[in-house]
Amino acid sequence: xxxxxxxxDTFLKVETRFDENIPRWELKLVFVLYFDRPVEITYISRIYxxxxxxxxxxxxxxxxxxxxxFIEEFDETVHRRFLDEYLPxxxxxxxxxxxxxxxxxxxxxLFVFHSYKPVSEPNKSSFCRFEFPHDYDQADxxxxxxxxxxxxxxxxxxxxxxxxxxxxxxxxxxxxxAVCRRYWGVEAWNQDVTVNWLxxxxxxxxxxxxxxxxxxxxxxxxQSAARRAAHAHRQIPTGxxxxxxxxxxxxxxxxxxDFQPEARLAKALLPAQIVAHGSFGGNRWTxxxxxxxxxxxxxx
Numbered sequence: 257x258x259x260x261x262x263x264x265d266t267f268l269k270v271e272t273r274f275d276e277n278i279p280r281w282e283l284k285l286v287f288v289l290y291f292d293r294p295v296e297i298t299y300i301s302r303i304y305x306x307x308x309x310x311x312x313x314x315x316x317x318x319x320x321x322x323x324x325x326f327i328e329e330f331d332e333t334v335h336r337r338f339l340d341e342y343l344p345x346x347x348x349x350x351x352x353x354x355x356x357x358x359x360x361x362x363x364x365x366l367f368v369f370h371s372y373k374p375v376s377e378p379n380k381s382s383f384c385r386f387e388f389p390h391d392y393d394q395a396d397x398x399x400x401x402x403x404x405x406x407x408x409x410x411x412x413x414x415x416x417x418x419x420x421x422x423x424x425x426x427x428x429x430x431x432x433x434a435v436c437r438r439y440w441g442v443e444a445w446n447q448d449v450t451v452n453w454l455x456x457x458x459x460x461x462x463x464x465x466x467x468x469x470x471x472x473x474x475x476x477x478x479q480s481a482a483r484r485a486a487h488a489h490r491q492i493p494t495g496x497x498x499x500x501x502x503x504x505x506x507x508x509x510x511x512x513x514d515f516q517p518e519a520r521l522a523k524a525l526l527p528a529q530i531v532a533h534g535s536f537g538g539n540r541w542t543x544x545x546x547x548x549x550x551x552x553x554x555x556x
Contacts, residue, residue, distance in 0.1 A: 266435060267390075267419065269428075270362070277361055280422045281431055283442065284363075285388040285504065287401050287415040289408070289466065290381040290454050294371035297346050299408035303384055304343065306404060307356075307367050308335060314358040314365050321353030321370045330356060347371070363389035372451070381411065381454040383447065390417065394503055398464070405466055406492040412458035413466035416504050418443045421537075429538025436549060440515055441507035444549055446536045457530040460550040461522040463504035468495040471528050481524035487517060498525070515553060522553035 267283035308315070318330040328334075342351070353370025366387040372380035384404070388397060401415050419435050419442050421428035429446075436444045443462060450459055456470050472479060472495060479496070483489050486498040500517045507515050522529075533550055535541045548555060 268362070269431075278422065279362055279420075280425055280428045282362065282420050283390045284418055284420055285390055285392050285397060285416065286385065286418040286420075286443075286445075287388075287397070287404075287413070287464075288383055288385040288447070289405060289410040289413040290383050290451070291371075291408070292381060292411045292454075292456060292470070294347065294352070294374065295369065295382050295384070295408060297343060300346065300369055300384075301343050302407040303369065303404055304338065306407065307386070310400065311365055311367070315356045315367075316359035318354055318356045320351045321355060321368065322350050365389075379452070379455070381451045383451065384408075385447070387420075398499075401464055401466075402490060402492060402497060405497065406494055409470070409494050410466065410468045411456055411470055412454060412468060414443070414459065414462035414464065415466075416443055416463035417441055417506065418445045420445055426538045429536060430540045432536070433538060433540040438509055439506045440509060440518070440552055441505045444536050444541075444546070449534045449536060453530055453533045455530075457528055458525070459530060459533075461500065461518050461525070461553055463500055465498045465500075465521065465525065466495060467498070467525070467528060472496060475528040478525050478528055482521060485520040485524040519553040522551075526551075526554055 269280045270277045271280055272278070312335065315330045317327050318334065319325045319327045342354075352373065353368065355366065355368035357364050357366040364387065366385070369384040371382035386400075386404070397415065405413060419432050421432045432444060436442055441463070443460070456474060458465060458467060458471065482496070482498050487501050488499040490497045498521055500521050505513065507513050507518070530550065531547070533543070533546050535543050536546050
């Protein structure tokens, strides 16, 4: 982080719920890939295999992403069951997604993939999401992002700081509003809303911004401009990754921290960015200021 101080409760607030210490909000490093259709089982299997080869020993729990599922223990026996039964049978039952984590309430490693049903849930972007502690090794994270993104034809993606609010906690979303207005390197977050607005576009500039082949084909003019604007860029079989700076930064406006690296890339990629988005939630976010925040680097 470029800002070394972390004011009390700004990036982490914990309270006791259900006899456990639960974060009302928490700063994490999050990598997410979006897809414009349900993710093919072949691609899910590849991503699952890669994740488990790197982080599988950390995983302690899993649950299906449908609403009435329960958290269950994850171990080597369950892992084999995923390989032999669960993944091959994906989409034929209630299960259109799974989540895995290390059992930690704070700074958890998490992997979740979920696809939306094209008939009953049309036009929603399916996704794979990976969460890491905010201080996770950035070189390892960059390598992981490149390896995963090369495995499946995504539409867009991002990796950087996210302030995750507790779902349905109005005060947490209001706090996220205040944090994101000050710290432009911290992404406003409500994935349940964002999946309704992406299509063949990307959400906003992050430390790492990923554009899939379908977006690059629709907006060929952004490629050369983005390469010039980025601190670094990488072509992969499924698209491109653009990096704003060597390490993710909070970008504290109160301290006048520089956001020109993000502004340069945002300007280059602007034609491919979404122009509409619902409210992130709470009392302070609206549809208008949510869109304004997404375009913060090109409207200032």
